[in-house]
Amino acid sequence: MNDGSSFAGRPDASGTLSRRPQSFFVLRETPCPYIPGRMERKLVTELSPRGWPNSYSDLSRAGFRRSHLFAYRPACRGCDACVPVRVDAARYRPSKSLRRIERRNADLAGTLRPPVSTYEQYLLFQRYLKRRHGDGDMARMSYGDFRAMVEETSAATRMAEFRDRDGQLVGGCLLDLLDDGCSAVYSFFEPDEQARSLGTYMIHWAIADTLMRGQRYVYLGYWIAQSRKMAYKTRFRPLEALGPHGWRDLDDAAIARQQTAAADGDAA
Structure with missing residues (x-):
């Protein structure tokens, strides 16, 4: 190591x-x-x-x-x-499309649970991986691997579960609670529910939950201008990025500069 x-x-x-x-x-x-x-x-x-x-x-x-x-x-x-990025929940202003996604999922109940894995979660996790990331290493994860991902933690980890009116589990998001907010570790959801935009909704929910708990930031990991898989993170504004001078807002102009620099680097 x-x-x-x-x-x-x-x-x-x-x-x-x-x-x-x-x-x-x-x-x-x-x-x-x-x-x-x-x-x-x-x-x-x-x-x-x-x-x-x-x-x-x-x-x-x-x-x-x-x-x-x-x-x-x-x-x-x-x-x-x-680029490390986080959402400022205190200044968060969802766009019209994000508000539509919120209304589309108004029937869901989100609950923070202890970091204890269930086989129900694992089956949903497997369906998600096979449809979304079937060629990745995680697609071969056993239930033991999934259990370790959820339960091997020395942090204040929670599993946010999202269920519909029938009690069906449609989404899960592993969150670490911090002294100033939370860190979104990993999320998975029902791949057949594409119209719900569940991945986006769970982040929107986490931002609202963070603000409700009197905290401020939701850490989303890394944004990579060259990666389409990371593009969704720029939907949440204001989005802050960590650079040489600390955390600063990543506005449209900054995002465009990053993407242009990335494209120039790939071309070179």
């Missing part, structure tokens, strides 16, 4: 690393799953229950994501395509 590169430090709220005793490791390079022909490399640290919640919340503000008991952030050579 460790290629020998490590340092001690801890991100503060501005996204920089302060000198506190936490070990970080740089993993070996592997093919990038988002941009063909590129290699990815990750900076990783283990999440300790003793450090929760402050350390993980600080790491999220510094652009890290969680996988099981680890937090990671891209540390790729010569590439900064992965």
Whole structure:
């Protein structure tokens, strides 16, 4: 897991690393799953229950994501395509299309549940993967793998379940509750319910839930201008991006600049 590169430090709220005793490791390079022909490399640290919640919340503000008991952030050579983004729930203003999606799903009940997997969730997860990501590694996940994804956590993790009036599970979203909001780890939904736009709706719901709990941010992971799969994240405004000078609004002009730069880079 460790290629020998490590340092001690801890991100503060501005996204920089302060000198506190936490070990970080740089993993070996592997093919990038988002941009063909590129290699990815990750900076990783283990999440300790003793450090929760402050350390993980600080790491999220510094652009890290969680996988099981680890937090990671891209540390790729010569590439900064992965841009950490978050929604400011206090300033969130859904577009007309997002309000239509909300009305379309008015019959659904969303509930935050403990991170305990169920076979019902796994069957929905499998249907989603086979239809949406059948060629990916996750499509081969067993129930044991799914259970580990949900339950191996040292964070305040919750599973948001979405059920229709008949009690049918149509969507699930794994969320980590932070001291300033939540981090959306992974979502899956009924692939036959395309008209509902469930993936978009669950984020919209999480933003409203965060505001209701008196918190502010919903961390959506990384936005990549070259990846069509990431384009949906720019629907939620205001969307903030983490850059050299901290978190700043990512407006239409900034998105266009990123996309142009990405296209120029691919052409070169």
